[in-house]
Each structure stands twice: as C-alpha cells, then as structure tokens.
C-alpha cells in the first residue's frame with residue numbers, strides 16, 4: 001500500500017525551480033502585459049516568448065499533453081502541483097503552454113481532428129504560435145445546451161453554419177473557433193448536435209460585441225458575442241461523428257475544469273500568504289492584527305478551506321491518473337468545480353478585510369480575485385449545475401427504505417442488538433446479580 005503526501009525529490013526540485021521562475025520572471029511580466037493570450041501584441045511577444053523558450057528547455061512546456069503530442073506525459077497529480085505554482089499569475093499558463101481554452105481545444109483536435117486540421121491548427125496551437133476559442137454558449141442561455149439554436153446544415157461538401165454565440169472567450173485573438181451546432185434537430189436531444197472547426201477568418205463570422213467583465217481591465221473586452229451567418233466550412237471540419245458534440249465537449253471540459261481548479265489553489269494560496277503577512281505587519285492599539293482573536297479566526301478558517309480544497313483537487317487528480325477515463329471522475333470534477341468559487345471568494349474577501357482600505361483599493365488585487373470567483377462559478381458550467389450532477393451521482397444506487405421509519409432508527413438498532421446479544425447480556429446480568 002502506498003499513501004503519502006510528499007513529492008519525490010526530483011519532482012520537488014522541479015517545483016522549486018518553477019516557484020522561483022514564476023516569482024522572478026513571470027509575475028513582473030504580468031504588470032506590463034495587457035493580455036497574455038494576444039499573439040499580436042509586440043510587448044507580450046517580446047517578454048513572453050523568451051520565457052516560453054526557457055520553459056521548453058526545462059522540459060516543462062505543455063505538460064498537460066500526452067508525449068505523442070509533445071507533452072511530458074505528466075500525470076494529473078504532478079500537473080496539479082505544477083499548476084498551483086502558475087495559478088497566482090495571469091501569464092503563467094501561457095508561459096508554460098497550458099492555458100485555457102487552448103489546452104482543451106488541443107485535446108479535442110488531437111482526438112477528433114483530421115490530419116489536415118492537426119497540421120493546420122493543432123501543431124501551431126501546441127507550439128504556442130496561435131490561440132483558439134471555444135464557441136458553445138448562446139445568448140439565450142448556456143446552462144442547458146440542449147436548447148442551443150445555432151444550426152449546421154450539410155450542403156454538398158460544405159457545412160453551412162447560422163446562429164449566435166455568446167462569451168466565446170479570446171475569439172478576438174483566435175485563429176480558429178470550435179463551434180457547437182444543431183445538425184440533427186429530430187434526433188434525441190443529446191445526439192442532435194455536432195462540433196466543428198471554423199477558421200476565424202471565414203466569411204460570415206462577425207464580432208457583434210467585444211464583451212468585457214468586471215475585474216478585468218483590458219481596453220477591449222475579450223469575451224466575444226459572435227454571429228455566424230451562412231458560414232461555410234469543408235465537410236471534414238466536423239470533429240467526431242455527427243451528433244457527437246456532447247461527447248466531444250466532455251473531452252475538453254473535464255481536463256479544463258480540473259486544471260482551472262489546480263491554478264485556483266495557487267491563487268487562493270497567494271491571497272492567504274498576503275493576509276498572513278499583513279496580519280503580522282500591521283499594528284492597532286499597540287498589538288499586531290495577528291494577535292487579535294477575530295483575525296486569528298480569519299487565518300484559521302482560510303487555511304482550513306484552502307487545505308480542504310487542495311486535498312479535494314489532488315485526490316481528484318489522483319483518481320484521473322488511476323482511471324484514465326474522465327467519465328469515471330465526472331462527479332469528482334463537479335465537486336471541485338462547485339467548491340472552487342467559494343474558497344476563492346471567502347479567502348480573497350478576508351484578505352480584503354485584513355488589509356482594510358488598502359485591501360479594497362486597486363493597489364492590491366483582492367477585489368479582482370473576488371470577482372474572479374464569480375467568473376469561476378459560471379465559466380465551464382454554473383455551480384448549481386455541477387452540484388446537481390454531483391448529487392445525482394452520489395444518490396445513484398442508493399435504495400429507498402421500506403416502512404414509515406428508517407431501519408437505522410436508534411430504538412430499532414438497540415432492540416436488534418439486545419436480541420442479538422440476549423444470551424451474553426443475560427449471562428452478565430446473572431453474574432452481576434442485576435435484573
């Protein structure tokens with residue numbers, strides 16, 4: 001049996017290098033790069049590309065990918081420890097070649113793309129030369145994909161796509177979009193949609209609005225509202241079988257969600273560290289904030305939440321490694337996904353409180369992180385939907401009890417035990433002379 005909470009020395013050394021590299025090289029870049037995903041930004045390219053090269057030389061590039069795709073064949077557990085280090089930065093995932101949504105889109109292309117699609121899009125995506133977008137959510141609702149209205153109709157050897165998509169993150173920078181559309185409206189609802197690769201410059205792809213979100217300060221919003229009008233793509237740009245979009249989407253969403261959670265551990269840890277530093281640095285009424293019990297409670301509660309969350313993430317990563325099948329860990333991933341926003345909101349919120357007016361100011365990042373927690377409660381599926389999935393999985397296989405009262409009623413259990421041990425109880429009572 002093996003059961004441990006330590007990294008092998010070789011992994012520990014590698015994590016130490018990552019920790020230092022992120023602090024010394026990546027965090028300063030965050031302060032001057034507007035959007036690390038934008039490959040057309042010369043400042044970004046001048047600063048980030050040399051760092052990417054260092055990561056490659058170190059053998060840590062795109063560590064989430066299987067070796068046949070140029071990755072390191074890292075297990076998810078090791079990846080979790082690496083991602084924790086990147087989580088407190090904006091540029092870190094891009095510097096290490098494992099940023100969403102490109103990481104998930106690469107997985108889809110690797111699984112389902114033709115050789116031509118792999119050559120044209122997967123290879124430069126993995127190299128970090130281009131970025132991509134995942135275009136699934138629609139303006140009239142995202143939580144229920146069975147209600148999507150965008151259509152794709154086969155016309156000769158081309159698919160013709162019509163419809164609108166909402167919050168297609170990074171479509172602004174993307175070379176291609178992965179689009180989910182209804183192809184078989186009369187089929188069973190989970191077999192009615194297919195997934196496609198749409199080159200971003202295809203005629204008919206229109207950016208209706210560049211939607212920005214609170215908490216992100218880019219000059220142009222990076223969540224695109226897109227309209228697809230008679231967008232024609234070759235028939236072989238379908239990913240997977242016709243009607244298989246839900247299965248294809250799962251290929252990317254499972255990994256995407258857990259990787260995001262791994263990075264969130266890093267973000268929460270950063271808030272926690274700053275909270276502790278302020279608590280021991282700031283004094284009030286002649287003593288440190290850290291010496292007041294209510295502040296101590298905030299520190300203790302934050303550590304408990306962070307560590308519980310971290311263990312859940314690591315356990316889930318370990319289970320992914322064990323089974324190598326995302327369907328078997330869907331409930332675990334839903335649990336992690338549902339837990340993530342609250343941990344970040346609570347800890348970043350306490351970090352604001354402990355830092356006082358400075359904490360809420362734009363001179364510290366906590367306000368942005370609290371808002372980030374709301375992004376996390378929506379992107380890749382709303383928290384409620386994940387809780388429903390989790391609860392359904394947990395309830396599956398639990399049989400109803402007969403009778404008005406449950407069989408685990410204490411008087412019932414006591415009577416059963418008394419009957420079972422009647423002879424022993426009687427013998428002891430005789431010896432003791434008790435009735």
Ligand SMILES: Cc1cc2nc3c(=O)[nH]c(=O)nc-3n(C[C@H](O)[C@H](O)[C@H](O)COP(=O)(O)OP(=O)(O)OC[C@H]3O[C@@H](n4cnc5c(N)ncnc54)[C@H](O)[C@@H]3O)c2cc1C
Pocket residue numbers: 101133134135136137138140141142143144166167168169170213223374375376378379380381382383384385388
């Ligand atoms: C930062 C960010 C990035 C995103 N990036 C992308 C992207 O790249 N590509 C993409 O396609 N989409 C993206 N999205 C969209 C995201 O997938 C959707 O926001 C999400 O699926 C929820 O859909 P919705 O926003 O339409 O909310 P709705 O479906 O309208 O739901 C609104 C609210 O209703 C509640 N609710 C919904 N269903 C249930 C239920 N069954 N039971 C109980 N309550 C429920 C929840 O509180 C939910 O938040 C992104 C979102 C964010 C915030």
